[in-house]
Amino acid sequence: MDSIDRKILAELQREGRISVTExxxxxxxxxxxxxxxxxxxxEARVINGYxxxxxxxKVGLNFSAIVFVTLQQVSGAQVIDFEAALPRIPEIVQAERLFGDPDxxxxxxxxxxxxxxxxxxxxLLALPSVQRLTSTLVMKTVIARRPLPL
Known part of the structure; x- marks a missing residue:
C-alpha cells in the first residue's frame, strides 16, 4: 500500500459514493x-464494503447504552459460543473484546x-457464559464513525 492507496481510502471514507472519475x-x-x-x-479486503x-x-433509535460483559471463564469454547451469539442480536451495533476485566x-x-x-x-442476560453485565447509558454522542486516520 502506497501513499496513493492511502489517499484513495481517505477519500472513500469521506465520500463513499464518489465516482471513480472524481x-x-x-x-x-x-x-x-x-x-x-x-x-x-x-479484492484484498482493505475495503470491506460500502x-x-x-x-x-431519524429512524426512531433514540436510546444508546454501553454494556460491559464479564464471562464466567475466558476459555476457547466459551469465547467462541459467546461471540457466535452476538450477531443474532441486531441491537448490538458494535462489540469489542477487551484485555482484562471486563471481557x-x-x-x-x-x-x-x-x-x-x-x-x-x-x-443479554441469556448470552452464553455471562457472569456479569454492567451498563452505562450514553448521554451524547460526540464522535461517531470517524474515518480512520490515514
Whole structure:
C-alpha cells in the first residue's frame, strides 16, 4: 500500500459514493489506474464494503447504552459460543473484546429505555457464559464513525 492507496481510502471514507472519475481527479490518477487500485483494495479486503450512515434518531433509535460483559471463564469454547451469539442480536451495533476485566464492550441502540430493559432481560442476560453485565447509558454522542486516520 502506497501513499496513493492511502489517499484513495481517505477519500472513500469521506465520500463513499464518489465516482471513480472524481476519485481519480482528487488523488491524481486517470480513470483506469484509479479503478484498478480501488478494485485491488476491494479484492484484498482493505475495503470491506460500502454503506450509508444513518442517523439513529431519524429512524426512531433514540436510546444508546454501553454494556460491559464479564464471562464466567475466558476459555476457547466459551469465547467462541459467546461471540457466535452476538450477531443474532441486531441491537448490538458494535462489540469489542477487551484485555482484562471486563471481557467485552457492547454498544447497543434501541427505541427507548423500556425496549433496552426488555433486550437486557431477555437476550443479554441469556448470552452464553455471562457472569456479569454492567451498563452505562450514553448521554451524547460526540464522535461517531470517524474515518480512520490515514
Amino acid at each position: 476519485l481519480g481527479e482528487r488523488v491524481g490518477l486517470s480513470l483506469s489506474p484509479c479503478h484498478r487500485r480501488v478494485r485491488a483494495l476491494e 454503506r450509508a450512515t444513518v442517523d439513529p434518531s 467485552y464492550m457492547l454498544q447497543i441502540v434501541t427505541r427507548d429505555l423500556a425496549t433496552f430493559q426488555k433486550l437486557y432481560d431477555e437476550h
